[in-house]
Amino acid sequence: MDFQKAKDEISRGLLGKELLVIIGSCEVDYFGRATSKLKLGKRLVLIKGDGSVSIHQNRLVRPTNYMLSTKIGCDLGESCLLIKAQRQKPLEFLRINFFSIDELVRHSIELSDDLRLSGSERDLNEALMQDLSIIEDGLKPINQQQHFRKGICDIVAQDSKGSFVVIELKRRTADFDAVTQLHRYVQEVNKIKGVKTRGILLAPDIRKRALELLYHFGLEFAKLDFELTSEGKEKAKIKGLQKKQRKITSF
Amino acid sequence: MDFQKAKDEISRGLLGKELLVIIGSCEVDYFGRATSKLKLGKRLVLIKGDGSVSIHQNRLVRPTNYMLSTKIGCDLGESCLLIKAQRQKPLEFLRINFFSIDELVRHSIELSDDLRLSGSERDLNEALMQDLSIIEDGLKPINQQQHFRKGICDIVAQDSKGSFVVIELKRRTADFDAVTQLHRYVQEVNKIKGVKTRGILLAPDIRKRALELLYHFGLEFAKLDFELTSEGKEKAKIKGLQKKQRKITSF
DNA sequence: GCTGGGAGAGGCTTA
DNA sequence: TAAGCCTTTCCCAGC
Numbered sequence: 001m002d003f004q005k006a007k008d009e010i011s012r013g014l015l016g017k018e019l020l021v022i023i024g025s026c027e028v029d030y031f032g033r034a035t036s037k038l039k040l041g042k043r044l045v046l047i048k049g050d051g052s053v054s055i056h057q058n059r060l061v062r063p064t065n066y067m068l069s070t071k072i073g074c075d076l077g078e079s080c081l082l083i084k085a086q087r088q089k090p091l092e093f094l095r096i097n098f099f100s101i102d103e104l105v106r107h108s109i110e111l112s113d114d115l116r117l118s119g120s121e122r123d124l125n126e127a128l129m130q131d132l133s134i135i136e137d138g139l140k141p142i143n144q145q146q147h148f149r150k151g152i153c154d155i156v157a158q159d160s161k162g163s164f165v166v167i168e169l170k171r172r173t174a175d176f177d178a179v180t181q182l183h184r185y186v187q188e189v190n191k192i193k194g195v196k197t198r199g200i201l202l203a204p205d206i207r208k209r210a211l212e213l214l215y216h217f218g219l220e221f222a223k224l225d226f227e228l229t230s231e232g233k234e235k236a237k238i239k240g241l242q243k244k245q246r247k248i249t250s251f
Numbered sequence: 252m253d254f255q256k257a258k259d260e261i262s263r264g265l266l267g268k269e270l271l272v273i274i275g276s277c278e279v280d281y282f283g284r285a286t287s288k289l290k291l292g293k294r295l296v297l298i299k300g301d302g303s304v305s306i307h308q309n310r311l312v313r314p315t316n317y318m319l320s321t322k323i324g325c326d327l328g329e330s331c332l333l334i335k336a337q338r339q340k341p342l343e344f345l346r347i348n349f350f351s352i353d354e355l356v357r358h359s360i361e362l363s364d365d366l367r368l369s370g371s372e373r374d375l376n377e378a379l380m381q382d383l384s385i386i387e388d389g390l391k392p393i394n395q396q397q398h399f400r401k402g403i404c405d406i407v408a409q410d411s412k413g414s415f416v417v418i419e420l421k422r423r424t425a426d427f428d429a430v431t432q433l434h435r436y437v438q439e440v441n442k443i444k445g446v447k448t449r450g451i452l453l454a455p456d457i458r459k460r461a462l463e464l465l466y467h468f469g470l471e472f473a474k475l476d477f478e479l480t481s482e483g484k485e486k487a488k489i490k491g492l493q494k495k496q497r498k499i500t501s502f
Numbered sequence: 503g504c505t506g507g508g509a510g511a512g513g514c515t516t517a
Numbered sequence: 518t519a520a521g522c523c524t525t526t527c528c529c530a531g532c
Contacts, residue, residue: 017309018309019274019295019307019309021272021274021295021354021356023270023272023356023358023360030510031479032510033422033509033510033511034369034479034509034510035369035479035480035510036367036368036369036510037367037368037369038365038366038367039366039368041361041365042358042360042361043360043365044270044272044297044358044360046295046297046307048307048308048309048310048311048312049309049310050309050310050311052310052311052312054312056270056297056299057299057360057364057365058268058269058270058299058300058301058360058361058362059299059300059301059303059362059364060299060301060303060319060527060528061299061303061305061314061317061319061527061528062509062511062527062528063312064365064367065510066312066510066512067312067510068311068312068512068513090510092510102358103272103356103358105272105274105354105356107274107293107295107353107354109274109293109294109295109308109309110292110293110309111309111310113308113310114289114292114294114308114315115289115290116287116288116289116315117287117288117290118285118286118287118288118525171284171523171524171525172524172525172526175505175506175507176431176435176506177428177522180427180431181522184427207505207506208505209505209506228282228285228286229286281525283525284524284525285524285525286525287525311512311513312512312513313512313513313524313526316525317525317527318525319525319527341525343525369510422508422509422510423509423510423511426520426521427521428507432507458519458520458521459520460520460521
């Protein structure tokens with residue numbers, strides 16, 4: 001495709017915040033949080049109405065290069081078409097040098113957010129809050145203020161003996177991170193309430209190392225099994241509960 | 252565009268592992284690790300040679316929906332074109348229902364990886380290894396075996412007094428995670444060497460809370476300033492060093 | 503295959 | 518704005 005025509009099309013697309021798709025042979029240079037250079041090759045460049053740019057190869061979901069909310073410019077070079085993108089915070093530069101353009105599609109699509117009905121952590125959280133007894137008999141929520149909501153599910157409850165219980169919910173296999181997070185919340189509640197607090201990590205699974213750390217911290221793990229329904233709702237159901245003695249490890 | 256023609260084009264593209272771009276009005280259903288439904292709307296669908304599918308709206312770099320390495324099928328429905336993708340592990344389903352197709356581009360692009368020359372952590376690591384004295388006088392690397400390489404830079408060194416020093420390098424502002432990670436490595440080395448070990452966190456910055464935890468663990472923080480060169484090389488340079496007394500906090 | 507961990511993480515919500 | 522944290526994180530390198 002003729003570069004002049006391409007430039008006009010791209011400029012029009014940028015102006016109208018249209019979706020732009022460019023396929024062709026290009027070189028790419030990025031400088032900013034890191035630096036990278038892509039040698040001449042065929043790629044797809046996607047420019048969106050919000051000024052985000054991404055460069056795709058013919059594999060993987062993630063783009064090889066990208067930039068968000070940029071100022072984009074398009075210029076004619078010597079036998080090439082130059083697309084420049086820049087961002088201020090952090091300071092970044094992206095330069096795409098097209099030596100041939102095979103396809104150029106410009107399409108007007110609303111900028112509005114794609115409404116996404118999704119059965120996610122929120123439903124799971126709500127399902128749990130409705131009945132904490134699936135975790136443990138006599139467990140009652142006493143606090144779900146914003147202040148305590150620091151995770152997918154950060155519930156402060158009270159067990160049948162009156163002890164405070166912090167519950168951290170993870171949708172996925174719990175890792176080191178999840179454990180330290182829960183530990184932190186327990187410490188927080190400890191401090192605020194002034195009494196020893198229990199902590200329960202609720203997840204489909206937990207990694208070995210994470211479990212060790214959990215025991216070391218004197219926390220508890222409960223295996224959570226939840227089902228997704230296609231209607232965008234979630235049902236939470238506890239499959240089993242593991243409660244072991246605290247082990248002092250060398251950690 | 253005619254659905255029958257679209258189906259043929261898409262089928263051909265899938266067969267040839269070509270890059271496919273489809274723009275049109277569609278509904279999207281996803282069921283798997285979560286569930287989501289996108290109502291009828293104009294979107295761009297990107298299908299790559301490795302079987303990855305992503306659905307883009309006209310904003311943000313990340314796709315609203317996606318699926319990796321899928322089995323993809325394309326069928327004619329009643330006044331619609333259906334694209335189905337499925338994955339086994341984890342079990343996931345993606346269904347895209349096109350009610351109109353505005354653009355369809357099919358393009359042959361090599362599946363090979365895009366070679367990316369990049370100034371990254373590796374150079375930074377190497378720069379550091381060449382001269383640890385920029386961190387502290389008399390610091391000498393004693394171990395960089397794979398066994399110890401658990402972070403961007405996980406160097407075990409020895410200071411001028413003979414003490415072991417674990418150095419953890421972060422390119423970005425260090426957070427809670429970085430601190431607990433370093434702590435873990437220090438504990439590891441402690442265990443292996445049987446002696447008290449120092450730990451230095453090297454990063455451009457550190458969050459307040461993370462710094463507190465670092466002090467609590469008796470670790471040290473050193474502010475790192477590094478420069479990127481456009482040639483894909485990195486120069487590492489220590490701007491300043493903060494070393495404070497260990498503070499016992501209530502953490 | 504699972505696991506640990508980085509990433510130019512992106513993106514969202516709340517203080 | 519900065520900080521904290523989730524994500525269908527993705528993706529890669531080790532084991």
